[in-house]
Amino acid sequence: xxxxxxxxxxxxxxxxxxxxxxxxxxxxxxxxxxxxxxxxxxxxxxxxxxxxxxxxxxxxxxxxxxxxxxxxxxxxxxxxxxxxxxxxxxxxxxxxxxxxxxxxxxxxxxxxxxxxxxxxxxxxxxxxxxxxxxxxxxxxxxxxxxxxxxxxxxxxxxxxxxxxxxxxxxxxxxxxxxxxxxxxxxxxxxxxxxxxxxxxxxxxxxxxxxxxxxxxxxxxxxxxxxxxxxxxxxxxxxxxxxxxxxxxxxxxxxxxxxxxxxxxxxxxxxxxxxxxxxxxxxxxxxxxxxxxxxxxxxxxxxxxxxxxxxxxxxxxxxxxxxxxxxxxxxxxxxxxxxxxxxxxxxxxxxxxxxxxxxxxxxxxxxxxxxx
Amino acid sequence: xxxxxxxxxxxxxxxxxxxxxxxxxxxxxxxxxxxxxxxxxxxxxxxxxxxxxxxxxxxxxxxxxxxxxxxxxxxxxxxxxxxxxxxxxxxxxxxxxxxxxxxxxxxxxxxxxxxxxxxxxxxxxxxxxxxxxxxxxxxxxxxxxxxxxxxxxxxxxxxxxxxxxxxxxxxxxxxxxxxxxxxxxxxxxxxxxxxxxxxxxxxxxxxxxxxxxxxxxxxxxxxxxxxxxxxxxxxxxxxxxxxxxxxxxxxxxxxxxxxxxxxxxxxxxxxxxxxxxxxxxxxxxxxxxxxxxxxxxxxxxxxxxxxxxxxxxxxxxxxxxxxxxxxxxxxxxxxxxxxxxxxxxxxxxxxxxxxxxxxxxxxxxxxxxxxxxxxxxxxxxxxxxxxxxxxxxxxxxxxxxxxxxxxxxxxxxxxxxxxxxxxxxxxxxxxxxxxxxxxxxxxxxxxxxxxxxxxxxxxxxxxxxxxxxxxxxxxxxxxxxxxxxxxxxxxxxxxxxxxxxxxxxxxxxxxxxxxxxxxxxxxxxxxxxxxxxxxxxxxxxxxxxxxxxxxxxxxxxxxxxxxx
Numbered sequence: 049x050x051x052x053x054x055x056x057x058x059x060x061x062x063x064x065x066x067x068x069x070x071x072x073x074x075x076x077x078x079x080x081x082x083x084x085x086x087x088x089x090x091x092x093x094x095x096x097x098x099x100x101x102x103x104x105x106x107x108x109x110x111x112x113x114x115x116x117x118x119x120x121x122x123x124x125x126x127x128x129x130x131x132x133x134x135x136x137x138x139x140x141x142x143x144x145x146x147x148x149x150x151x152x153x154x155x156x157x158x159x160x161x162x163x164x165x166x167x168x169x170x171x172x173x174x175x176x177x178x179x180x181x182x183x184x185x186x187x188x189x190x191x192x193x194x195x196x197x198x199x200x201x202x203x204x205x206x207x208x209x210x211x212x213x214x215x216x217x218x219x220x221x222x223x224x225x226x227x228x229x230x231x232x233x234x235x236x237x238x239x240x241x242x243x244x245x246x247x248x249x250x251x252x253x254x255x256x257x258x259x260x261x262x263x264x265x266x267x268x269x270x271x272x273x274x275x276x277x278x279x280x281x282x283x284x285x286x287x288x289x290x291x292x293x294x295x296x297x298x299x300x301x302x303x304x305x306x307x308x309x310x311x312x313x314x315x316x317x318x319x320x321x322x323x324x325x326x327x328x329x330x331x332x333x334x335x336x337x338x339x340x341x342x343x344x345x346x347x348x349x350x351x352x353x354x355x356x357x358x359x360x361x362x363x364x365x366x367x368x369x370x371x372x373x374x375x376x377x378x379x380x381x382x383x384x385x386x387x388x389x390x391x392x393x394x395x396x397x398x399x400x401x402x403x404x405x406x407x408x409x410x411x412x413x414x415x416x417x418x419x
Numbered sequence: 420x421x422x423x424x425x426x427x428x429x430x431x432x433x434x435x436x437x438x439x440x441x442x443x444x445x446x447x448x449x450x451x452x453x454x455x456x457x458x459x460x461x462x463x464x465x466x467x468x469x470x471x472x473x474x475x476x477x478x479x480x481x482x483x484x485x486x487x488x489x490x491x492x493x494x495x496x497x498x499x500x501x502x503x504x505x506x507x508x509x510x511x512x513x514x515x516x517x518x519x520x521x522x523x524x525x526x527x528x529x530x531x532x533x534x535x536x537x538x539x540x541x542x543x544x545x546x547x548x549x550x551x552x553x554x555x556x557x558x559x560x561x562x563x564x565x566x567x568x569x570x571x572x573x574x575x576x577x578x579x580x581x582x583x584x585x586x587x588x589x590x591x592x593x594x595x596x597x598x599x600x601x602x603x604x605x606x607x608x609x610x611x612x613x614x615x616x617x618x619x620x621x622x623x624x625x626x627x628x629x630x631x632x633x634x635x636x637x638x639x640x641x642x643x644x645x646x647x648x649x650x651x652x653x654x655x656x657x658x659x660x661x662x663x664x665x666x667x668x669x670x671x672x673x674x675x676x677x678x679x680x681x682x683x684x685x686x687x688x689x690x691x692x693x694x695x696x697x698x699x700x701x702x703x704x705x706x707x708x709x710x711x712x713x714x715x716x717x718x719x720x721x722x723x724x725x726x727x728x729x730x731x732x733x734x735x736x737x738x739x740x741x742x743x744x745x746x747x748x749x750x751x752x753x754x755x756x757x758x759x760x761x762x763x764x765x766x767x768x769x770x771x772x773x774x775x776x777x778x779x780x781x782x783x784x785x786x787x788x789x790x791x792x793x794x795x796x797x798x799x800x801x802x803x804x805x806x807x808x809x810x811x812x813x814x815x816x817x818x819x820x821x822x823x824x825x826x827x828x829x830x831x832x833x834x835x836x837x838x839x840x841x842x843x844x845x846x847x848x849x850x851x852x853x854x855x856x857x858x859x860x861x862x863x864x865x866x867x868x869x870x871x872x873x874x875x876x877x878x879x880x881x882x883x884x885x886x887x888x889x890x891x892x893x894x895x896x897x898x899x900x901x902x903x904x905x906x907x908x909x910x911x912x913x914x915x916x917x918x919x920x921x922x923x924x925x926x927x928x929x930x931x932x933x934x935x936x937x938x939x940x941x942x943x944x945x946x947x948x949x950x951x952x953x954x955x956x957x958x959x960x961x962x963x964x965x966x967x968x969x970x971x972x973x974x975x976x977x978x979x980x981x982x983x
Contacts, residue, residue: 062900079746091854095897095906100454102623105659105740107549108458124743150594151903157455158570171557172516182513184525190518191732194543197518197550198735201457235516 049075052127054085056097057142058152067149071138072097078128082141083111085127086153098152106267109200112207113153114142119204119265122153144207146216161203164223168246172230175237183235196229199270205262217251221262221272224253228275231282243283247291253279254295297321307371310364315341315355420828423449423567424820425813426587426603428574429630431459432548432802433784433809434609435555437773440813441607442565446820449601451569451590453625453908456556460611460623461784461805464548465662465736467530467540468512468802470505476537478502483976485800488534488693489793490935491951491978492643492971497771497789499974501800501807508806509541517554518543520733530733531667534693534797534983545662545736548802569601573908574629575836577606577637577780578828585637585780586826589836593908596901598837602828605779605816608634608767609809612785613919615912617760618861619658621650627912628919630786634767635918639775640955642788642969643765644919645926646936648796649870651697653759654745655717661737661756663798666690668733670722672701673753674709680718685983692983695795695936698758702870705757712755719753758870762801764792764936765923768955768969773812779819783812790953793971794935843896843910850893853909860887860920868924873941877928884921891917922956925964929954947978 052074059067072089083101090097100110104123111122116133122141130139147155175183205221212218219227227246231239246252253276262272283289284296301320305313318337322330344350425441427434430452438450452459471481482502486493513519513527519541522528532540543550559566571593578587578600587602610630614622635641651672652661666672672690674680684700685692692700701718704710711719722730722737730738730750741749767782769775769789775782784805791804863883867876891913898906932946933939952968959965 060900061902091852095853095909096900096904098903098905100458102454102458102460102625103463104624104657105463105744107463107736108460108623109462110454110458151900154903166560171561172554174514178514182510182519182527185521186525187521187523187528190521193518194546194550197543197553198546200462200549201553229518230516233516233518 050078050128051075052085052131053138054082054089055138055140056086056089056152057140058097059143059149061151069140076127078131079126081123082113082115082125082127082130082139083122085139086122086141098150098154100154107200109202112144112202112204114144114207116140119144119207121202121204121267124267144203146206146209146212147203155203157203161201161206161222164206164220165201165226167219168223168227169230169242170223170226172233172235173237175235185234189232189234193229193232196225196232196270196275198268199225199272200268202267204265204267205272208261208265210259210261211255211257215251215255218255219246219249219251219253221256221276224256224279225270225272225275228279231279239282240287240289243279243287244289244291246279247283247289247295248293250293252293253283254291254293254298294321297323307368309358310360310362310367313358314350315358420600420602421449421567421569422602422825423447424603425449425605425607425816426601427451427607427609427813428588428633429459429609429611429784429786430456430568430570431461431609431611431784431805432464432552432555433461433786433805433812434459434607435552435559436806436809437607437609437783437813437816438566439555439558439562440810441817442562444814444817446817448566449569449603450559450566451572451574451588451601453571453573453593453629455570456559456568457553458625459552460626461552461802462549463621463623463660464802465545465660466532466664466667467542467547467799468509468551468806469532469535469539469797469799470509470541470803471502471537471539472506472509472527472541473529473537473539476539478505480536481505481539484535485791485797486793486976487979487981488795488797488800489790490695490795490945490981491947491976492646492790492793492934492953494790494793494972495974495976496972497791500771501791501803504807505803508803508810512551512554512806515554515558517551520544530664531691532798533663533666533691533697534688535691540664540667540799542664542733544732545664545734551802551806573911574610574633575839575911576832577633578602578832579637579777580826580828582778583638584778584826587828588633589833591840591908593903593905596904598833598840600828600830600833602825604820604823604825605781607773607781607783607812607816608786609782609784609805610786612763612766613916614760614763615857616860616916616920616923617647617864618858619653619865620760620861621653621658621660622761628915629912630782631763631766632915632918634775634777634780634782634786635922635956635958637777637780638958639777639780639782640768640957640967641765641922642768642953642955643790643793643926644763644922644956645930645954646764646792646794647760647868647923648694648762648764648936649698649758650761651694651701651758652720652756653761654740655712655755655757657744658759659740659744660759660761661720661740661754662734663694665720665722665725665734665737667798668725668729670720671724672697673719673721674704675711675715676709678709680704680709688983693795694798695938696983698870699938701758717755717757720756721753722749723751723753760865760869762796763919764788764790764794764796765926769808771808771811772815773808774815781812781816783808794937840907843907844899844904846893846895848895850895851890853891853894853896853906853913856887856890856894857913857916860884860916864920864923868927871938871940872927873939874928877924881921881924881928884917884924888917888921922964925966926954926956929966951978
């Protein structure tokens with residue numbers, strides 16, 4: 049039987065001692081999980097090791113931790129896989145980030161994660177009148193929200209959200225994915241109110257910086273950042289909500305900027321986000337940004353030449369073709385794992401995807417459906 | 420000291436549904452759970468929920484399937500209520516936001532399931548339990564002004580007043596170690612089954628029979644404890660569940676000779692016969708040397724019979740489970756499965772309002788036994804059971820509460836429980852380790868009290884349990900702290916599991932016939948003349964289980980030979 053060394057971050061709040069690392073040797077097959085390793089250590093060596101766990105099968109969401117610095121579920125990570133990412137041959141397991149530690153690997157999810165979930169009015173506000181039977185809802189919509197419904201509230205995305213590290217008040221990936229579950233549900237009466245609320249909140253949907261950390265972290269393919277982007281699309285394109293944080297205008301300016309230049313022209317971006325250089329609203333913002341611009345020039349991140357004569361990308365034409373292609377579709381692409389699956393063959397290009405989507409929408413009713 | 424009209428212990432589907440019903444009926448409600456509610460094991464229910472909602476279907480057909488599935492041990496009055504109320508309950512779930520699968524007309528769509536004569540299983544991909552559990556939790560957050568949630572509180576005892584009414588519980592705040600009396604006019608147990616008494620099991624580590632043991636110790640009788648369901652498709656190595664939805668969607672079973680063997684055992688329903696029938700067929704194939712995989716200990720479940728697009732849309736979770744826990748891509752190759760412990764049909768005996776014979780004490784969900792499942796539960800009837808009888812318990816408990824004053828509770832039990840925990844923590848470290856005792860228990864149960872049973876094996880198992888009970892008295896805990904002392908809770912849970920195991924085996928020894936999940940190789944026939952009755956188990960004055968019988972309620976379906 050292969051042997052592994054688990055290096056656990058221990059913390060006993062009653063001891064008065066600072067957190068420390070402790071190593072435990074365990075013997076298990078390499079395809080067994082890190083959780084099984086920890087439970088083995090707890091069973092045979094030290095019953096006081098604290099970790100929440102139940103299902104062992106990545107369904108209950110209890111055992112969110114960081115393994116070798118990366119967030120995930122202890123039950124879903126194989127020992128041999130964890131060993132490959134380990135430094136000095138020891139698999140490091142520590143509590144999730146962005147949440148206070150209670151004991152060992154147990155964090156206070158109420159103080160952060162659940163508080164944020166409650167922030168998004170996390171229940172259906174029924175569209176009236178409530179029908180006598182079921183609401184008639186397109187199949188695609190239910191499949192669409194099922195992706196965020198698949199969230200098991202493990203907190204892995206919250207643990208490593210970079211925006212939340214900078215702004216602890218950021219509503220965050222898990223709660224915003226939950227919000228999409230209502231905004232994307234045709235039975236909900238108040239998608240506009242929800243989106244206005246989350247757009248106007250300075251810690252809302254425009255506080256996300258697209259770092260992809262939550263997508264990497266999510267063990268259930270909920271892809272929280274994609275749900276946030278859907279919220280933005282609904283807010284901006286469908287409901288045309290112009291938020292006072294300027295989030296929507298900034299996004300529109302960004303898209304326009306890339307289209308025009310082929311590569312980001314930062315000097316234009318800020319002004320465009322406020323309606324262009326000549327817009328009176330832009331003036332105070334531009335003035336405020338002068339020290340930053342000056343620092344950028346001093347550190348040679350920006351040159352006056354570049355600001356005035358922005359070099360255009362050579363691929364500008366190719367880029368415009370992509371814009372035309374994407375904007376030419378009646379429906380924006382809504383990648384959804386429940387529809388497409390992760391498949392190398394199918395992910396290769398937009399046109400293959402289009403074919404696939406067309407095929408799936410015209411496919412006959414699933415077996416057993418429609419009885 | 421928290422005081423409420425209705426106290427609910429356990430926050431899975433039954434508990435949350437009860438809380439919602441009691442709150443809507445105007446009661447003040449407390450709901451406690453030893454884990455955060457969304458971690459409850461209802462989350463793992465994959466396949467769906469049964470309801471005769473389609474106009475072509477009927478509740479009578481659903482009820483008949485359930486009665487037949489139960490091998491005629493189910494109480495038909497309770498089954499009728501469950502099946503009649505199922506469509507309204509399903510629509511209620513739909514209205515509060517469960518994202519049920521739709522057909523191409525945008526209506527609720529169904530899938531086929533085992534033992535059913537119509538496709539009447541409604542579902543959310545293969546995360547139905549999770550979807551309903553999370554939506555109910557949304558409702559608990561919505562009703563936060565009326566429902567007090569005590570998350571991560573572990574119940575150590577039930578409280579009773581001088582007249583024998585159940586009037587609350589003693590519980591420990593896992594986070595701080597604080598112990599409290601919870602006072603209530605009515606108490607609903609919704610703590611789930613006792614799968615962890617077995618190893619392996621599909622059940623989570625938290626499923627330790629707490630409510631069954633608490634009620635038993637408080638004088639409530641248990642019923643049908645011998646009826647333990649083995650699910651036909653669990654992973655060989657770790658017992659993880661592969662949903663029946665897979666077979667509902669068209670997956671097939673094969674033995675080492677490439678034979679679709681269920682055609683021999685159940686010519687009409689094939690893979691979609693009742694679970695006891697399929698599990699027995701599989702075990703027979705394995706025992707007769709036609710198994711596959713390591714030591715021929717499993718059989719092939721071939722999901723590739725299902726179109727790939729459909730697998731990704733409707734069976735996504737088992738794609739993940741196959742990949743992560745068996746190294747198998749089920750969209751391309753068969754997966755090795757075998758029967759594994761899954762569900763307790765038995766539990767705390769209740770009437771159709773969830774009332775136990777102990778006044779003020781209710782039970783709902785897997786912890787309870789009405790019995791709607793009898794000798795064998797149909798797939799997708801457990802979610803239904805939790806919701807229907809969770810709601811009915813909540814409503815009835817709220818009604819009871821509206822007619823009485825808050826009982827007075829002394830601190831005697833609280834003091835006893837605090838002393839019990841102190842003793843556990845200060846125990847000499849000379850006994851066996853808790854995990855070791857639990858392992859031996861689970862292994863013995865899975866060997867002797869499984870798909871096939873006989874007197875000799877069951878006796879061996881009972882002796883083992885009694886020896887382990889003594890070992891448990893001396894087992895020690897490492898953790899001496901108060902904050903999240905999971906070690907000490909594990910020691911208490913071990914006691915709960917041993918009580919459940921003991922009553923299970925005692926009843927299995929006593930029932931000298933084969934019916935539903937109980938198959939005695941030494942008594943291979945069903946014997947309606949002697950055994951068309953429930954076995955009730957109560958805690959005797961000497962600490963030993965006392966057995967008695969109760970009648971099976973038959974309304975319109977007389978026992979018949981059972982073929983699929």
